[in-house]
Amino acid sequence: xxxxxxxxxxxxGIRTCLKCEAxxxxxxxxxxxxxxxxxxxxxxxxxxxxxxxxDYVEHDKHEGECIRVDGIQILExxxxxxxxxxxxxxxxxxxxxxxxxxxxxxxxxPKCNFKKRKLRxxxxxxxPKCTKFIHEKFKxxxxxxxxxxxxLCTLEYDPCRGASIDPHIDDCWIWGERIITVNLMSDTxxxxxxxxxxxxxxxxxxxxxxxxxxxxxxxxxxxxxxxRRSLIVLTGEARYSWLHQIYREDICSRRLxxxxxxxxxxxxxxxxxxxxxxEILVTGKNYW
Numbered sequence: 001x002x003x004x005x006x007x008x009x010x011x012x013g014i015r016t017c018l019k020c021e022a023x024x025x026x027x028x029x030x031x032x033x034x035x036x037x038x039x040x041x042x043x044x045x046x047x048x049x050x051x052x053x054x055d056y057v058e059h060d061k062h063e064g065e066c067i068r069v070d071g072i073q074i075l076e077x078x079x080x081x082x083x084x085x086x087x088x089x090x091x092x093x094x095x096x097x098x099x100x101x102x103x104x105x106x107x108x109x110p111k112c113n114f115k116k117r118k119l120r121x122x123x124x125x126x127x128p129k130c131t132k133f134i135h136e137k138f139k140x141x142x143x144x145x146x147x148x149x150x151x152l153c154t155l156e157y158d159p160c161r162g163a164s165i166d167p168h169i170d171d172c173w174i175w176g177e178r179i180i181t182v183n184l185m186s187d188t189x190x191x192x193x194x195x196x197x198x199x200x201x202x203x204x205x206x207x208x209x210x211x212x213x214x215x216x217x218x219x220x221x222x223x224x225x226x227x228r229r230s231l232i233v234l235t236g237e238a239r240y241s242w243l244h245q246i247y248r249e250d251i252c253s254r255r256l257x258x259x260x261x262x263x264x265x266x267x268x269x270x271x272x273x274x275x276x277x278x279e280i281l282v283t284g285k286n287y288w
Contacts, residue, residue: 005020005024006098008020008023009098009102009161010097010098010099010100010101010102010103010104011100011101011102012100014029015100015101015166016028016029016101016162017100017101017102017161017162017163018102018160018161018162019102019161019162021162028162028164028248029166030164030166030167030245030247032247032248032249032250036054036221037054039219039220039221040052040053040054040220040221040222040223041053041066041067041220041221041222041223042054042055042056042057042222042223042224042225043069043072043074043222043223043224043225044057044059044062045074045076045225046059047059047062048068048072049062049066049067049068050066050067050068050069050222051063051064051065051066052064052065052066053223054223055223056223056225067220069192069222069237069238069242070236070237070238071234071235071236071237071238071239072224072232072233072234072238073143073232073233073235074224074226074230074231074232074233075141075230075231075232076227076229076230077227077229077230078137078182078229078230078231079134079182079184079229080229081229083133084184084185084228084229086130087130087131087134087184088184088185088256090128090130091106091128091130091154091256094106094128096156099155101162101163101164101165101166102157102158102161102162102163102164102248103155103156103157103161103163103165104155104156104158105153105154105155105156106153106154107151107152107153107154108124108126108127108128108151108152108153109124109150109151109152109153109261110122110124110150110151110280111123111124112171112174114171114173114174114203117173117174117203119174119267119273119276119277119280121279121280121283124280124283125283125286125288126283126284126285126286126287126288127149127152127284127286127287127288128152128287128288129287129288131152131258131287132287134182134258134260135149138180143178143233143235144178144180144233147178147180147260147262148262148263148268148281148284149260149261149262149284150261150262150263150277150280150281150284151175151259151260151261152258152259152260152261153258153259153261154256154257154258154259155256155257155259156254156255156256157188157246157251157254157255157256157257158251158254158255159248159251159252159253159254162248163248163251163255164245164246164247164248164251165245165246166245167193167243167244167245168202168243168244168245169195169201169202169204169207169239169240169242169243169244170202170239170261171202171203172202172203172204172205172206172207172240172264173203173206173264174203174263174264174267175261175262175263175264176261176262176263176264176265177208177235177236177239177240177264178233178234178235178239178262179233179234179235179239179259179261180231180232180233180259180260180261181226181231181232181257181258181259181260182229182230182231182257182258182260183226183227183228183229183230183231183232183255183257184228184229184255184256184257184258185228185253185254185255185256186228186251186252186253186254186255187225187226187227187228187252188226188246188250188251188252188255189223189224189225189226189246189247189250190223190224190226190232190244190245190246191221191222191223191224191244191245191246191247191250192221192222192223192224192238192242192243192244193219193220193221193222193242193243193245194219194220194241194242194243195240195241195242195243197212206264207240208240211236211237211239211240211241212240212241214237214241222242263277263280263281267280268281269281
């Protein structure tokens with residue numbers, strides 16, 4: 001349905017939520033389908049393998065065929081219960097905006113025009129002070145110790161609105177290789193499906209060539225359990241060769257997540273567009 005319902009519920013174009021589906025009698029496009037079950041594998045954090053099935057099975061009970069998808073890192077209990085509670089309380093004091101597919105958001109970062117590949121500081125002033133401790137925690141993780149956040153997006157998923165997020169790849173022009181998400185309030189599942197490059201989407205022509213050649217012609221579905229208070233990092237193959245999404249059916253209770261993004265190499269010091277990135281990188285060190 002190619003309509004702008006942003007003032008009604010936040011949805012635009014083909015995106016829908018329970019509210020606009022009821023009002024306009026439309027059906028969501030990206031629904032979980034039982035036909036997917038036969039192609040499904042579930043990721044295990046213990047053995048870093050994906051095992052046949054749709055739902056999570058304890059590590060010592062795995063059976064049958066397994067495959068591996070490179071670039072999935074999960075750190076369980078990244079936050080303590082106390083840290084999570086305090087963080088949520090502080091975020092709730094900040095204003096929310098309606099977003100698509102039943103979500104709400106709080107966005108902190110530069111203004112990006114993905115079609116024209118234009119970047120400017122906009123209203124970016126840095127990040128909420130309540131998130132500073134998370135950035136400090138990154139420094140204690142080997143693969144994240146040099147991560148410089150330039151965008152932070154808090155997303156709220158509420159089953160009352162049928163919240164979900166459609167299959168996508170994070171933009172390849174401006175957002176770097178490491179995509180970080182911290183999961184709060186409830187467990188959920190991130191679902192991956194193979195990406196067949198489509199000209200014009202996600203600025204995919206700028207993705208690393210080696211990940212465009214990954215053999216994912218055999219259709220598979222990868223289910224990644226995201227426990228409450230965990231951190232997930234998608235890099236390499238998982239970041240560039242697979243679409244990721246969260247089904248409406250996998251939001252069983254209210255969930256918040258914090259998504260952290262870094263610049264691509266051209267916008268970092270020494271890069272071709274480092275002058276454009278410098279002010280934003282400096283601003284990203286501010287906490288208010």
